[in-house]
Amino acid sequence: MVRDASGKVSATPGALTLLAEIIADHGPVLFHQSGGCCDGSSPMCYPRGDFLIGEHDVLLGTIGEDTPVYIGAAQFEVWKHTDLTIDVVPGRGGMFSLDNGRERRFLTRSTLCEVPPA
Known part of the structure; x- marks a missing residue:
């Protein structure tokens, strides 16, 4: 089951414009926040049917009309105290x-949120 952390992601107007162009060309898409060594700040954009969401992925929320944004659970644990903006x-x-x-x-920017006391 995919964990839901909705509300942890937003998008800039420029990102939404590019997203609309891509959807016009490819149909519905999704984002998965890359955790690779070289593209760690690059959210990867895939046609919805071409990327399999795993049971350990976390839904950060949606951008645009209904484009889901996911992140791997291990990376979410590192970034859980941030709000992410797709730019x-x-x-x-x-x-x-x-x-x-x-x-x-696309580029992911992050803003540190208030960390609750332990």
């Missing part, structure tokens, strides 16, 4: 991400 910057997206080749790519 867009110049550059190339991840090799398998739908933003690749558009000369703009």
